[in-house]
Amino acid sequence: MSLELRRVSASGSPAPGVRTVPDVTKLVDTSTCIGCKACEVACQEWNDLPPETTVQTGTYQTLPNTTAHFWNLIKFNEHDDQSGALRWLMRKDQCMHCTEPGCLIACPAPGAIVQYANGIVDFQQDQCIGCGYCITGCPFDVPKFNPQTRRVYKCTLCIDRVSVGLQPACVKACPTSCLQFGTKDAMLEVANRRVDQLKASGFAQAAVYDPPGVGGTGVVTVLAFGDQPELYGLPRNPTVPAAVTFWKGPLKWIGNLGMLGGLAIAAIHYVRFGRKADPDVDHSPTPTAQRPSRHKSTSDENL
Numbered sequence: 624m625s626l627e628l629r630r631v632s633a634s635g636s637p638a639p640g641v642r643t644v645p646d647v648t649k650l651v652d653t654s655t656c657i658g659c660k661a662c663e664v665a666c667q668e669w670n671d672l673p674p675e676t677t678v679q680t681g682t683y684q685t686l687p688n689t690t691a692h693f694w695n696l697i698k699f700n701e702h703d704d705q706s707g708a709l710r711w712l713m714r715k716d717q718c719m720h721c722t723e724p725g726c727l728i729a730c731p732a733p734g735a736i737v738q739y740a741n742g743i744v745d746f747q748q749d750q751c752i753g754c755g756y757c758i759t760g761c762p763f764d765v766p767k768f769n770p771q772t773r774r775v776y777k778c779t780l781c782i783d784r785v786s787v788g789l790q791p792a793c794v795k796a797c798p799t800s801c802l803q804f805g806t807k808d809a810m811l812e813v814a815n816r817r818v819d820q821l822k823a824s825g826f827a828q829a830a831v832y833d834p835p836g837v838g839g840t841g842v843v844t845v846l847a848f849g850d851q852p853e854l855y856g857l858p859r860n861p862t863v864p865a866a867v868t869f870w871k872g873p874l875k876w877i878g879n880l881g882m883l884g885g886l887a888i889a890a891i892h893y894v895r896f897g898r899k900a901d902p903d904v905d906h907s908p909t910p911t912a913q914r915p916s917r918h919k920s921t922s923d924e925n926l
Contacts, residue, residue: 626739626740626782626786627644627739627740628737628738628739628740629738629739629740629742630724630727630737630738631727631733631734631736631737631738632727632728632730632731632732632733632734632735632736632737633730633731633732633733633734633735634733634734644740644741645741645806645807645808646722646741646742646806646807646841647741647742647743647780647785647804647805647806647807647841648742648804648805648806648807648809648810648811648840648841648842648843649780649791649794649802649803649804649810649841649842649843650802650803650804650805650810650813650814650842650843650844650845651714651715651801651802651842651843651844651845652800652801652802652803652814652817652844652845653712653713653714653715653801653844653845653846653847653855654817654821654826654829654845654847655799655800655801656697656713656714656715656799656801657713657798657799657801658683658697658699658711658713659798659799660685660697661793661796661797661798662695662697662715662792662793662794662796662797662802663685663693663695663696663697663793664796665792665793665795666694666695666778666792666793667693668792669781669784669792670694670779670792672692672693673692674692675690675692675693682699683699684696684697684699685697688716688764689716689717689765689767689777690767691767691768691769691772691774691775691776692769692776694717694718694776694777694778694779695715695716695717695778695793696715696716696717697713697714697715697716698713698714698715698716698855698856699711699712699713700712700713700714700854700855700856702848702854704848712847712848712854712855714844714855714856714857715793715801715802715842715844716856717765717777717778717842718744718763718765718766718777718778718779718780718842719763719765719837719840719841719842720742720743720744720778720780720840720841720842721744721837721838721839721840721841722742722837722838722839722840722841723837723838723863724736724738724744724760724761724837725757725760725761725762725837725863725864725867726744726757726758726760726761726765726766726777727744727757727760728760728863728867728868729756729757729760729863729864729867730756730757730760731752731754731756732750732751732752732754733750734747734750735747735750735751735752735757736757739782741785742807742841743779743780743782743785743841744780744841745779745780745782746766746774746775746776746777746779748772748774748775748776751774751775753768753773753774753775755775756867757775758775759864759866759867760863760864760867762836762837762858762861762862762863762864763857763858763861765777765778780841780842781793790804791804807839807841807843810843811831811833811843814831814843814845815831817845818830818831818845818849821845821847826847826848828847828848828849828850828851829845829846829847829849830845830846830849830850831843831844831845831846831849832844832845832846832849832852832857834858834860834861836860836861836862836863837861837862837863844857
């Protein structure tokens with residue numbers, strides 16, 4: 624798989640429509656997830672992440688949220704449906720690898736966040752300045768700051784494995800095929816087929832979660848209650864925050880034009896009026912010092 628870059632933070636980016644290789648996608652079928660957490664263990668082991676301290680809070684969920692050392696979390700959400708049945712709505716929480724990544728758009732550090740040609744979004748910690756703007760730019764609240772290293776971390780979609788033709792570690796470990804991996808078109812085909820099966824089984828609102836507000840995602844999710852993504856901890860209509868879009872778009876160009884205008888005005892003023900004189904400094908020409916006469920005086924001649 625090519626490691627060619629599609630976009631790089633804080634630099635002139637190629638047109639988002641350019642595709643040199645097919646986008647890769649992870650499919651998450653929440654209706655077949657059994658909450659075994661094999662994907663969590665596989666992620667920790669493959670990425671050599673240190674263990675996190677867990678606290679019992681009355682749920683089977685490993686941690687309340689992902690952390691800088693825990694990039695993949697199965698969330699357990701209890702829901703009473705209209706029939707009165709209690710359902711466990713489990714979802715794999717991780718980076719969504721957006722086609723229009725808010726983290727990359729917000730990042731001010733050149734090369735700290737990259738998007739590969741296959742759509743995977745990755746952080747380059749050696750270029751990260753720890754500003755945290757990527758956290759603000761993400762509509763899914765995924766990037767996490769590590770105060771010890773002062774860097775930000777998230778799921779890489781196992782780019783090191785994918786780049787040599789392997790599946791992400793979590794997909795490899797899944798025992799129920801709840802997780803699948805392939806091209807975007809292939810995964811959407813599988814997802815839509817599964818939605819049809821769910822609808823035939825009585826889940827009339829089943830849907831594929833692939834939000835257009837971020838250009839679609841590299842992690843598409845099958846939801847039995849597709850009309851209520853909030854039940855799974857997913858935003859209904861995620862978009863790049865307006866403040867980030869304005870700051871990196873119109874405000875940036877307005878600032879650039881303002882600086883250019885200031886330089887132009889300064890140049891015109893200098894050409895027309897010259898350098899500004901200091902009234903406290905005497906700028907009159909200094910008289911030439913009188914040189915001693917080369918001719919001897921009369922008194923010298925008499926000597």
